[in-house]
Amino acid sequence: MGEFFNLINNRQSCRKYLDKPVEKEKLIKCIEAARVAPSACNSQPWHFVVVNNKEIASKVAMCVQDKVMNKFTSECQSFIIVVEENGNLTSRAGALMKQQDYRSVDLGIATEHICLSATQQDLGTCILGWFNEKELKKLLNINKLKRIRLVVAIGYPETNEIRQKTRKSVNEISTFME
């Protein structure tokens, strides 16, 4: 299938983690992968708060779960919190002129780089968009005016089994103009 397709196929949302800490070097690699991600006007409008401490992680887990959602995060010992930064003037002017949300797009791309790097290092990830932003900012001492856009749960997966992807077909999602 090719190395690239193997990697993107092996990335899947992991919702069961082993009780095993993640090596700091692996998390640094994930941030290095995010670092080289493209962004509008090369603005790099991101900051990553890396939580790699069992005690703090359990507090983060409390901020990303409620009665129904994300209960599985209690087992997770590492998180990367994706914080939106202002970016540069050109990207902000462009976003305004073109009425596009480039910063969210940029953060999404960087987040996927993190997940793919983690996958390549035999780690499991789950991107989380459901969290208590206010509580999370308070816990991690993040400026009230900033936005946390995503949280990535990271850890060693309980199983290495890769699920079949449930996706729309190529025909459904694309139009070729030839």
Ligand SMILES: Cc1cc2nc3c(=O)[nH]c(=O)nc-3n(C[C@H](O)[C@H](O)[C@H](O)COP(=O)(O)O)c2cc1C
């Ligand atoms: C922006 C975004 C937010 C998400 N939020 C959550 C979440 O809060 N909780 C969760 O369990 N999964 C969350 N997911 C994971 C998706 O459910 C998952 O990517 C999708 O169902 C496809 O499955 P896969 O990741 O295993 O391929 C989120 C994914 C994205 C991209």
